[in-house]
Amino acid sequence: MKPTTKPNRPYFSSGPCSKRPGWTFDAISDAMVGRSHRAKEAKARIQDVIDRSAGILGLPEGYVCGIVPASDTGAVEMALWSLLGARGVEMCAWESFGSGWVTDVIKQLKLENVTRHEADYGKLPDFSKVNFDNDVVFTYNGTTSGVKVPNTDWIPADRAGLTICDATSAVFAMDMDFSKLDVVTWSWQKVMGGEAAHGMIVLSPRAIERLESYTPAWPMPKIFRMTKGGKLIKGIFEGATINTVSMLCVEDALDGLKWAEEIGGLPALVARSDANLKVVADWVEQTDWIDFLAEEPATRSNTSICLKITADWYQALPEDEQAAKAKQIVKLLEAEDVAYDFGSYRDAPAGIRIWGGATVDAEDTAALLPWLEWAFEQIKG
The missing domain is CATH 3.40.640.10 (Type I PLP-dependent aspartate aminotransferase-like (Major domain))
Known part of the structure; x- marks a missing residue:
């Protein structure tokens, strides 16, 4: 089913990145x-x-x-x-x-x-x-x-x-x-x-x-x-x-x-980025169709969080069709005003790139993840 809760701020671009919370x-x-x-x-x-x-x-x-x-x-x-x-x-x-x-x-x-x-x-x-x-x-x-x-x-x-x-x-x-x-x-x-x-x-x-x-x-x-x-x-x-x-x-x-x-300097900034990574890592561990692009946990970025789709049916597709499916996920969530600009970089392997830097609230990252699951189900057909 389509989720009902959306991120308060749907900005997950890796540059320019989300403004700080409360910015006007x-x-x-x-x-x-x-x-x-x-x-x-x-x-x-x-x-x-x-x-x-x-x-x-x-x-x-x-x-x-x-x-x-x-x-x-x-x-x-x-x-x-x-x-x-x-x-x-x-x-x-x-x-x-x-x-x-x-x-x-x-x-x-x-x-x-x-x-x-x-x-x-x-x-x-x-x-x-x-x-x-x-x-x-x-x-x-x-x-x-x-x-x-x-x-x-x-x-x-x-x-x-x-x-x-x-x-x-x-x-x-x-x-x-x-x-x-x-x-x-x-x-x-x-x-x-x-x-x-x-x-x-x-x-x-x-x-x-x-x-x-x-x-x-x-x-x-x-x-x-x-x-x-x-x-x-x-x-x-x-x-x-x-x-x-x-x-x-x-x-x-x-x-x-x-x-x-105001929020505590560098330690607070690092903690906010780490919190975003943890939300995604916990979700990836429980989800069987996606994984980190980074092979070693110690090398996982807490800002540009890059993910690859690992489902068998997806991996069986030619590379151009894989890329098209990944882009479809991005388009579906953009159309719902859930998340913007979170596709993988044009030269990188097809997948998802969620910005998790310090200006992103971990609650918004958590709200995004059920929508990714919904969008994945939509592209399976």
């Missing part, structure tokens, strides 16, 4: 629209985003945090173009975005001393084979596979190379040891539910030293430049952004950060 447009009513982002008051709000972000995350002493153009993609590209080439590179990839960074390093930067550590969807590569005399690039959480690194124990404290971490769907939702990470990037649109277009980058003292001592062989676009005259451009990390930011987005980012502080 009033939250950004004080945005400094029509003002220069270089104005003293506007710059102070931009700096407030940086300071609150660093404070909630508990960044180590000497680390700097800044706002950069073009979302997480821009932040990662800035790191790759600015820092790589001084040493060999170890590229770790197990889903779409990680594979994209491999392509950029090999085909765009055309670096030759590159070692690839890759795994299929659902798995992680063998990190024991990573050479930390080289620079290492990896995603903390595979947004399109739902496979995360369980910890950073595999990263030595005395590494010679830098660790460059795309953490966009992990930061604010997972406990991360920043001392093991030299570059960390993310976007406002993920775990904190902010508006898109802006990225953030964190640099360790070791990354700053590299920037100030190494000049890449290739031309550097303006939006990637973090040094001038061989010194770090400190303004990037003090509210003076490289390009014009949206003050509406800044206000929205501030609203999310203030909410995070």
Whole structure:
């Protein structure tokens, strides 16, 4: 039978993600629209985003945090173009975005001393084979596979190379040891539910030293430049952004950060994401037609929760028909205003991807699951 209870907020997209509970447009009513982002008051709000972000995350002493153009993609590209080439590179990839960074390093930067550590969807590569005399690039959480690194124990404290971490769907939702990470990037649109277009980058003292001592062989676009005259451009990390930011987005980012502080900071954010994962995990354990795409429980993401349909009749279908059936589930629930945008990523195996980040209430995730069962019964015919 069709369920009668719907999620209060049917937003399960993996980006842009659900706004915080209780969000309305009033939250950004004080945005400094029509003002220069270089104005003293506007710059102070931009700096407030940086300071609150660093404070909630508990960044180590000497680390700097800044706002950069073009979302997480821009932040990662800035790191790759600015820092790589001084040493060999170890590229770790197990889903779409990680594979994209491999392509950029090999085909765009055309670096030759590159070692690839890759795994299929659902798995992680063998990190024991990573050479930390080289620079290492990896995603903390595979947004399109739902496979995360369980910890950073595999990263030595005395590494010679830098660790460059795309953490966009992990930061604010997972406990991360920043001392093991030299570059960390993310976007406002993920775990904190902010508006898109802006990225953030964190640099360790070791990354700053590299920037100030190494000049890449290739031309550097303006939006990637973090040094001038061989010194770090400190303004990037003090509210003076490289390009014009949206003050509406800044206000929205501030609203999310203030909410995070009000509910208890990072521990509360992580707990909310963990609660969503537990709801889904308990359901999967009791349901015979679905399973996690992540093969090992310790690697299951608590944000981009990726599931595969395992029913025999479904597995017997050609891949294109499997994809069509999975999309049918999404369409059925969208038509009922139960859940939006929870299909698997276009390059990932067909299935379901439920966003479980901190802005999603576990009660809404629980209310979604009976509807998934109903929709599955509808597509069986």
